[in-house]
Amino acid sequence: MTTTATTPLVSPPAAPAAPVRRPGRRALAPGKRLPAARLIGPGLVLAVWAAASAAGQLDPAAIPAPWTVLRTAGQLWSDGTLSTDVLTSLERAAYGFALGLTAGVVLALAAGLSRVGEALIDGTVQLNRAIPTLGLIPLFILWLGIGETFKIAIIAIVVYIPIYLNLHAALSGIDHRYVELAEVQGLSRIRFIRQIVVPGALPGFFVGLRLGVTGSWLSLVVLEQINATSGLGYLMFQAQNYGRTDIILVGLLIYGVFGLVSDSAVRLVERRVLSWRRTLSN
Amino acid sequence: MATHTEQLTTVQTPAVRLAGLTRSFDGRTVLDGIDLDIPAGQFTALLGHSGSGKSTLLRAIAGLDHQVTGSGELAAPERVSVVFQDSRLLPWRRVLDNVLLGADGKEAAERGREALAEVGLAGRERAWPNELSGGEAQRAALARSLVRRPELLLADEPFGALDALTRIRMHVLLRELWQRHRPSVLLVTHDVDEAIVLADRVLVLDRGRIGVDLTIDRPHPRSYRDPLLGEYRERLLAALGVTAHDERRQERTGPVPSHPERTYPGHVNPKHASPEHVSPEHASPERTRPLRAHHQEDPQ
Numbered sequence: 001m002t003t004t005a006t007t008p009l010v011s012p013p014a015a016p017a018a019p020v021r022r023p024g025r026r027a028l029a030p031g032k033r034l035p036a037a038r039l040i041g042p043g044l045v046l047a048v049w050a051a052a053s054a055a056g057q058l059d060p061a062a063i064p065a066p067w068t069v070l071r072t073a074g075q076l077w078s079d080g081t082l083s084t085d086v087l088t089s090l091e092r093a094a095y096g097f098a099l100g101l102t103a104g105v106v107l108a109l110a111a112g113l114s115r116v117g118e119a120l121i122d123g124t125v126q127l128n129r130a131i132p133t134l135g136l137i138p139l140f141i142l143w144l145g146i147g148e149t150f151k152i153a154i155i156a157i158v159v160y161i162p163i164y165l166n167l168h169a170a171l172s173g174i175d176h177r178y179v180e181l182a183e184v185q186g187l188s189r190i191r192f193i194r195q196i197v198v199p200g201a202l203p204g205f206f207v208g209l210r211l212g213v214t215g216s217w218l219s220l221v222v223l224e225q226i227n228a229t230s231g232l233g234y235l236m237f238q239a240q241n242y243g244r245t246d247i248i249l250v251g252l253l254i255y256g257v258f259g260l261v262s263d264s265a266v267r268l269v270e271r272r273v274l275s276w277r278r279t280l281s282n
Numbered sequence: 283m284a285t286h287t288e289q290l291t292t293v294q295t296p297a298v299r300l301a302g303l304t305r306s307f308d309g310r311t312v313l314d315g316i317d318l319d320i321p322a323g324q325f326t327a328l329l330g331h332s333g334s335g336k337s338t339l340l341r342a343i344a345g346l347d348h349q350v351t352g353s354g355e356l357a358a359p360e361r362v363s364v365v366f367q368d369s370r371l372l373p374w375r376r377v378l379d380n381v382l383l384g385a386d387g388k389e390a391a392e393r394g395r396e397a398l399a400e401v402g403l404a405g406r407e408r409a410w411p412n413e414l415s416g417g418e419a420q421r422a423a424l425a426r427s428l429v430r431r432p433e434l435l436l437a438d439e440p441f442g443a444l445d446a447l448t449r450i451r452m453h454v455l456l457r458e459l460w461q462r463h464r465p466s467v468l469l470v471t472h473d474v475d476e477a478i479v480l481a482d483r484v485l486v487l488d489r490g491r492i493g494v495d496l497t498i499d500r501p502h503p504r505s506y507r508d509p510l511l512g513e514y515r516e517r518l519l520a521a522l523g524v525t526a527h528d529e530r531r532q533e534r535t536g537p538v539p540s541h542p543e544r545t546y547p548g549h550v551n552p553k554h555a556s557p558e559h560v561s562p563e564h565a566s567p568e569r570t571r572p573l574r575a576h577h578q579e580d581p582q
Contacts, residue, residue, distance in 0.1 A: 177370055180346055184364040185384030185430070195383065199374040276374045276410045 038264070064246040069253065072246040081235065086254060089220060089232040092148065093258070096155025097216040103156060104163030104208065111164075112171025112201070113193060125164050133157045134222055141227065151223045158219040162211035170204025171197060203277070206270040213262045217255060296357075297322040297434050297466035298343060303354035305338050305347065312338045314490030315354065322433070325460055325467045327481035329474060329518060334487045336470045340364075340438050343468065358434060359466075363427035365437040369419035371411035371426075378407035381426045390429065397425035400462075401455060417448035421455070428459065435465045439472065453480055457502060474518045478511055479504050486521045494521040 034040065046066065052058050053065035060068065076082035107125060110117035137154060144150035174197055182192045224233020232251045239247035296319040305313040312335040320326050330336040341347045342356060344364050371380045381394040398404055401421040411419060420440060427435060437456075441449040457480055460467055471477055477484045478498060486494035498514055506512070519525075 177366070177368070178372065181366075181370045181372075181383070183346060184344060184362075185426075187384050191384070195375075196372065199372070202374075274374075276412070 038260075042260075061243070062245060064249065068246050069249045072244075073250045073253075076235075076247070076250060082250070085230060085232050085235045088230045089224065090258070092151050092223075092231065093155065093216045093220050095148075096152045096219070097159050097213065099152060099156035100159025100212060100216070101163060101209070104160035104212065105167060105205075107160070108164045108167035108171060112168050113197070118172075122168065125161070125168075128157070129161050129165070133161070133219070137223070137226070146227055151220075151227075154223055155216050155219045158215040159212040162215060163205070163208040166208030166211070167201060167205045170201035173204070174200050203274060206266065206274070209270075210263060210266050213266055214259065217259045217262070221255060295322065296320055297324070297359055298468070299355070299357040300343075301355040303339075303342060303352070303356055305335070305342055305350050305352035307350065311490055313342070313352070316490070316492060318485070318492060320434075320466050320468060322466055323464045324483060325457075325469070325481050326483045326485060327469045327471055327477035328485045328487060329471060329477050329522065330487035331522065332472060335490050336472075336487045337438055339487065340436050340468065340470045343434075344436050359432075361430055361432050362434045362436060363430050363432035363465075365420075365423050365427050365435070365440040367439045367442045369411070369414075369416075369423040371414075371419055371422055373411050375411075376407065377403065377409045377411065377414070377422050380411060381422060381429055383426060385429050393429050393431075394425070397428040398422070400428065400459065401425045416444055417452065420444060420448075420452060424452075424455070424459065428463065431463070432465045435460075435467045437467065437469045439470055441476065442471070442473075449476075454503070456480065474515055474522070477518070478514055484514070484518060486518060488521065494518065 049058075049063075050066050053060075053063070058065070064072075073082065107121050111121040111125070112118070133154060136157070137150075140150040140153055144153060178196050178200065179192075182196050187195065220231075221233055224231040225237050228234040228237070232254060236248045236251035239245075239251070298318070298320040300316050300318040303313055303316040303318075304311065316339065328336050328339065338347070338350075342350075342352070343358050344362060345358070346364075371377070372383065375383070378391070378394050378398065381397060382390055385394065395404075395407065398407060401424050403418060403421050403425065406414070406418070406422075411422070414422065420443075423440070440456075441452050444452060453476065456467075456469075467481075469477070469481060482498055484494070484496045484498060485492050486496075488494075494517070496514060496518065498511075500508060500510060504511060
């Protein structure tokens, strides 16, 4: 055959030209991030939900189809109830969160930067942490009435605890070698705090912040479903009385979107502020 | 340097004066009545085993031993810089900001840039510390110590974590910086070769006391071909309790406490050259390598 006739004059290289593979080193970092990675999971859930509804696999009275939920949301929005309820809920969450954030940061700084502060504050906060905050609701209603104040107070407590705990741990866990360095470089106490302690504690603070944000939504749901006359939770509670699962789903979706958006916002700020970190996440 | 003129006018005043300095931890005496004068501008190395108290002595002079019981007199200059074994750069500050830690103002920023250029890091001002290699990070740490215009530079095994090649470059750099700025230097090390090659005076700390105080009056840059240095080396090793027998045994088993067999470029280790010492181990390729770069690899 011709192929045998054209055998090369030059003898082929001893080893075939296949690329030499080193015994593979396992890459332990998870690799490059997928585009819009955070949206893939929720998108998949939505797709399954829509498919199951379209196929008639779901009882519309128990789990209405996504488009039914959307239509209901549109109706509620156009008659004005939804926007009022959403705004009320957002306001509560924002006030409570702001209060909790401030309290958590101030207390953690006081406890983390002075021994007197630590003696006064840390044990008290640990005690507070041991009491389930939602268990305080009856007491707070008696103290503050059933209005907005008690709701904001409960949210603030739920928020401040993780922020305090993480920030305090980060502040008191500052590497001793950096303390030595600050002494050697002759930093004043204020500078030491500003240039070493605070930036060094920021990663811990952001962990607390994210837990706090999640906590604010969590407590909001509970508060609005038990003791409210307005807000998203109230809307859902009413819907339960009338068997309107579609409205309940509208409420849940909005809570979900709020949670996702606020968490992403914190992540974004975190990535900006902690750009010096090169970790698995980037 | 202009900063140094005051020191030169009062040349008799030592930069560091220790009298009967004692330090102990949990009842164990680490420094046992040390008397020591370091003249202004002298480059001194302090050798000792690990646990001999050399870091304790350095920390005492640096004023870093707050909760340590002790007594004695200690006089040190006002502007003291410390270079640690780890570069101790703050990961959240860019290189220039790290160098400027504790320094203020426009003029300081200019000095910081100059110092970075001096250590060969010009252009890396905006880099983050975790983008630097080990050697570069330690250069940045040196720059940080220079910005303060120290009268006394304390260095606690500053090259201990670097690979052998980088370490040699850092030796040259440190000596250059010293020549230009003339601070008094106290270099704590466990490496006899490093001490001999760099310092004009070598102290050996042994059981909390200064056992040997050796002046090395040889020109720089130093070569190991200098037979006198070999002699000093033997004496220092002997003071550290390393006998010729240990040295030969150590070559078979591995390094520490001081790298007695490490050689410098251009230097032929006499033990390897002289035929009566060439044992089978010496014939192995591992043994004929002039340098043992067995520490960390640079990340870049």
